Amino acid sequence: MTSTDTENQEPSGIDRGPNKPSPVTQESQGxxxxxxxxxxxxDASLLVVFLVLLWVTVVLYFLFPPGRAYENLTLWGGTAEYWRGFQFWVFCVFAVDILLHVMLHWTWVCSVVSKHILHQKPTRDDGIQTIIGVGVLIAIIHIIAAALFAAWLGMDSPNL
Structure with a gap:
């Protein structure tokens, strides 16, 4: 073994070869x-936001039951309407966090779909995965918007 061979050898004994850097390089250390x-x-923020959302939902369900008899109840100065608004904004943060999580793992998602669902060999990412991701996001936004529009059309207004 030459000195270059020992430099390329992992401490665990795994030889990555001369062209494959070890997982800890000067670049990653900097x-x-x-x-x-x-x-x-x-992922940690997803957990925290999910737990906050879970807590607020349980509080709203059990501590603020529906009906006029309970409309004046407050928790730490907040009425049921305040806590419903808080729940909505926590849900929005959760949704954005999920979107960020999926974006960070999009290459993996595309790889799993390609290999295990479409049964294709893995190919080099030429940017098409990003275009597909944007297309999927646009499709999801349109589906949600269409569902909200259908709900708006289906609303009944009381006769005043």
Missing amino acids: RWLSKTLVNFWV
């Missing part, structure tokens, strides 16, 4: 935020 850390913090 970064203050790696992709792994970004994934960790996005």
Whole structure:
């Protein structure tokens, strides 16, 4: 073994060869935020926001039952309407967090769909995955908008 062979050899004994860098390089050590850390913090925020959403939903369901007898109840100065508004905005943050999570894992999603559903061999990403992702996002937004429009059309207004 030459000195270059021992330099390329992993401490665990796995030889990656001369052209494959080890997972810890000078480049990755200089970064203050790696992709792994970004994934960790996005997932951690998903957990926290989900737990807050769960808590608010349980509070609204059990502590603020429907009906006029309970409309003057407050929790920490907030009425049921305040907590419903808070629940909506926590849900919006949760939705954006999920979107960010899927965006960070989009290459993996495309790879799984390509390999296990479409039974295609993996190919090099030429940007088409990003275009497909944007198309899927636009389709989802249109479906939600159409459902909201249908709900708006189906609303009954009381006779005043």
